[in-house]
Each structure stands twice: as structure tokens, then as C-alpha cells.
Amino acid sequence: MNHEQVSPQYSPFAAVRLFAYWAPPVVYAGAIFLLSALPHPEEELPSFLGGISDKVLHLIEYAGLSLLCYRAFRWAAGEWGAKHALWLAIVAATLYGASDELHQVFVPPREADPWDLTADALGALLGAVGWRRITEP
Template sequence: MTEQTGESGWRRFAAYWGPVVGYAGLIFYLSAQSHPDDDLPSLFGAVNDKVLHALEYAGLSGLCYRAFRWGVPGTAASRAVVFSILTASLYGVTDEIHQLFVPFRESSWQDWLADVTGSMLGAVAAHRLSGMTWIAPFLPGVRSR
């Protein structure tokens, strides 16, 4: 078996894409709550809803960047910023559609725009951080320069 299809290939895939799937699942869970404000700590209550959307999707996009950059070979790795922005933004669309079916929740294009903004910021931040030598020990497969 080659490394791509062997056990180590699956471990690599799970190591990079598992956090993306887990984080997306957390977003789905939070979106399924009818009264999310009741479940948030009071610290978040004072923060604008759009800022929370942007932060939430910056995290998703950062994880997507990590997965595309080091979890897949070829073109996807070289275009990790673009693919992570697209992936997180498209997930934002599905999240807004999902909220249409949740009682007492509403969907809006402004929320999605905040998701896209956060996705862009997260991907660019992850790209910038990955180039810093002090962070290399925390990113498997990255050698410090």
C-alpha cells in the first residue's frame, strides 16, 4: 500500500480534516439552538452578532487552511487560502439555510457576509502565521525556515 492510501494516509487525513469536521459540527449544533443568546456566556452578550459570526468563521477557515495546506497534496495545497475561504463561505450558506428551519431563528445575507469576512480574515491570518518560524513546531509537516 502506498502512504496515500495506507493507514498513515488515513491518519494524516483524520489529523487535518477531523478538526474541520468537528468545528463544523459545533457550528451546526449552535445554529440548531432556538435561543442561542441564552446559552452564551454574558461576555459574548455585549459583542455584536456580526463580530461573533466573523470570529466563528475565521476559526473554521483557519482550520480549513491548515487542512488544505498540509492535509492534501497538489494544487489544493498551493491554493489553500482560496480553497479555505470558499469552503468556509459555502458552509456559511448551508448554515444560513439551516437556520431557516430552526424555530425562533432567522437567516440573513448580512450574517453570511460576516461569515465570508471572517473566512477571509481567518485564511489570511493562518497563511501569515504558518510562515512564522516560531509556529512551525505546532504544525505537523512544516519545517522552520
């Protein structure tokens, strides 16, 4: 097969682009999962984070996930994904937050907390909207 027969959407550049934009949110989500699997994650945090409310940490955590999802949807999910990147990022990060709370039910002594999910959703909103405002004024 010569170069002209390769579809542009499956070019090596497209594969690199997909990886470059989708690997960060996947790795970040994996890190969230690992933290959620710890019975006492507060013991694993750096000491300078010890005095910060867990709700603020949830907000920051999911703002980061949403920002990364927004980038991926905006630049590596086709025309429809780009057009709806803001809402897709917010919904994806919030749903991941919900699945994370469910995951914690199975990690003794942790439990699901609807206020954590609220902080996750607010973080998802702020992360995606903030990144969009910064990068696409």
C-alpha cells in the same frame, strides 16, 4: 500483502495525517451546526460574550473554521489542494456559512440574515489569510 505493496498515499501515517487535519474542521463545523439548531443561541452563550455583537461573533466563528480548513487543504489535500489552500478554505467556509444561514430558516424563530453571511465571509477571509501570514511569512 507486505509493506512494500502498500501505496504510500494509503499508509497508516497518511490515514493519521488525514484524520489529524480534517477532523478539526469537521468537528468545528458540527459545533456551528448545533449552535444554529438552537432557537435562542444567545441564551446558551457564556455571559462574557453577551455584550459582543452577533456579527463580530460570526466573524470570529468563521475565521476559526477557515483557519482549520486552510490547514487541512494545505497539509492533507494533495498537491493541488496545497497550492490552492487559501482560496479553497475561504470558499469552503463561506459556502458553509451560506448553508448555515439556510439551515436557520428551518429553526423557529430564527431566520437567514445576509449580514450574518457577510460577517461569515469576512471572517473566512481574515482567518485563512491571517493564518497563512502567521505560518508562512
